[in-house]
Amino acid sequence: MLKSYHRVFEVPHLASLLTWSLLARLHVAGLPIAVTFLVAGWTGSYALAGVVSGALTIGSALAGPIRGRMADRGGTDRLMLVSGVVYAVGLSLLVVLPASWWWASVPLALVTGVFLPPANQIGRALWPRITTGQVRKSVYAAEATLQETLFIIGPLLAAGAVGFAGARAAVALLAAIALIGSIGFALALRRAGVTEADEQDGPAEKGPRRSxxxxxxxxxxxxxxxxxxxxxxxxxxxxxxxxxxxxxxxxxxxxxxxxxxxxxxxxxxxxxxxxxxxxxxxxxxxxxxxxxxxxxxxxxxxxxxxxxxxxxxxxxxxxxxxxxxxxxxxxxxxxxxxxxxxxxxxxxxxxxxxxxxxxxxxxxxxxxxxxxxxxxxxxxxxxxxxxxxxxxxxxxxxxxxxx
Missing domain, CATH: 1.20.1250.20 (MFS general substrate transporter like domains)
Structure with a gap:
């Protein structure tokens, strides 16, 4: 087992890319908890809190293929940086929003969700490009396995922050984690020299194309x-x-x-x-x-x-x-x-x-x-x-x- 994963880390830059790709997603599993506590504290309603969390999710889901298409055309480091900054700003605005303006959190969350940094799409699309054979299998398995740990760490981190410093601080913390992860992944992509489309994959399609x-x-x-x-x-x-x-x-x-x-x-x-x-x-x-x-x-x-x-x-x-x-x-x-x-x-x-x-x-x-x-x-x-x-x-x- 150790030998199989040792080969993964022998691939240049792969360890850094995988690590930062995962760190850039660490906030995702915990954010619904922090947002729920935040909005429920404003309104006293878990239903309204669910609407705001749902708006974040819907925004992310709607924009997923679009962000992926942008990544396919190259400039993935810039895409991560811009997405990370706008996403963090959106969450920060949610933090400072007055409780009486809770209704504004719904469109704000929707727009913020659209800019969710596409670390998972970029990383998963990158592994076939820089790995082959057994190493490719191992990196996909490692990613799926470590993703499970994020589903535990993220909610625990959010719940702990809520209990220790309150819901606003928890959302602010997750915004900072998202920004740091996005910047780190962007720099890792740049160091590895994989920010642009691979010419061996053929030219990126332009204009109308089949879905x-x-x-x-x-x-x-x-x-x-x-x-x-x-x-x-x-x-x-x-x-x-x-x-x-x-x-x-x-x-x-x-x-x-x-x-x-x-x-x-x-x-x-x-x-x-x-x-x-x-x-x-x-x-x-x-x-x-x-x-x-x-x-x-x-x-x-x-x-x-x-x-x-x-x-x-x-x-x-x-x-x-x-x-x-x-x-x-x-x-x-x-x-x-x-x-x-x-x-x-x-x-x-x-x-x-x-x-x-x-x-x-x-x-x-x-x-x-x-x-x-x-x-x-x-x-x-x-x-x-x-x-x-x-x-x-x-x-x-x-x-x-x-x-």
Whole structure:
């Protein structure tokens, strides 16, 4: 395992690019928490807080493909710098907004979301350009695995800042992190000399061109992402609801960490496997893992302690990062080389759509049938994603001996 990842860090500039790409996204998972506390403090309404957080998300989703298209045309360092500055300014304006002007936070959040720094699109489009073979597999696996840790660190950081210094300070802190990460990634791109389009990929398309959504293989991957992330996001929501029902909301962080730890271990192992990943096997494994949780949750079973489900929760997470890594790698393979960042922009939009649709449905299922019903809905979504993966054709130039 160590040898596989050692080769990743032997690639010039790759360690710096991966590190700054992740740091530039650190704020994303924690921002909804900080914004929710901020707006709820102004208005006393979590519904209005959800509207503002939703506006941030919608702005980001709408602009994802556009930011990706801009990245494909070159100047990725400038794109990161401009996006990072405007995004940080937008969040800073939200911080200083008077509580009586809460209504202005909705359009402000929408515009700010449009300028979310596209670190994930730029990075994921870059890996096929600077890596090949097993190293490429390992870097995608490492990214998917480390992304799981961001989903833990970000919310903990935001919640801690809210508790220590208040919601305004928390949003300000995340704005600073976004700006520093964007500047760092821009400088890393410049040092690596990968800010412009690669001539080997062919000239960037100009003027009217066919939408990437006319490509059936690419649309299939995007639909799979939408359903898979919708299911995984539903489990996160269920964990929070379960902890709240038990009167111990603090347990949510620990349970989510166990689930993420399983994903982390699975991702690290997957990054060492050679050959073409069997995406259906990984996807069905992720769906089956979630299904294992259903009979252990109320109202089917009432455990004396939520920590009794920890071993199963860990196992349920094992296939998550491997599946996401394989899907990201496949999207990078099938997207036109000169439009990879745009393709990953569409992936970001699909992920956002999946989470946006799954959250209210999961909440309805929990209200209707309890915690187990919420996980059941998540299992249905992930099994649907796995079923779609059966239509993915293997790439002919790669071996298929790996899992």
């Amino acid at each position: 990437l959504l006319t490509s059936p293989p690419l649309v299939l991957v995007l639909l799979m992402c939408l359903l898979m992330i919708g299911g995984l996001g539903s489990v996160d929501l269920v964990i929070v609801a379960w902890a709240r029902e038990m009167g111990a909301p603090g347990n949510a962080g620990g349970l989510a960490a166990i689930w993420a730890a399983g994903s982390l271990v699975g991702g690290l192992v997957a990054g060492t496997l050679s050959g073409q990943a069997r995406i259906p096997l990984r996807a069905f494994g992720a769906a089956a893992g979630i299904t294992l949780l259903i009979p252990l949750l109320p109202p089917i079973t009432h455990l004396s302690s939520p920590w009794m489900v920890s071993p199963v929760l860990f196992v349920a997470g094992l296939a998550i990062a491997p599946t996401l890594a394989a899907v990201m790698e496949r999207l990078g393979d099938i997207a036109p080389p000169q439009r990879r960042a745009e393709a990953f922009g569409w992936m970001s939009t699909a992920i956002t759509a999946g989470m946006s649709v799954a959250s209210p449905v999961t909440g309805w299922l929990i209200d209707l049938g309890g915690i187990a019903a919420g996980v059941g809905g998540a299992a249905v979504l992930t099994f649907a994603a796995a079923a779609l993966s059966l239509f993915l054709r293997p790439l002919p130039e790669k071996a298929s001996e790996a899992v």
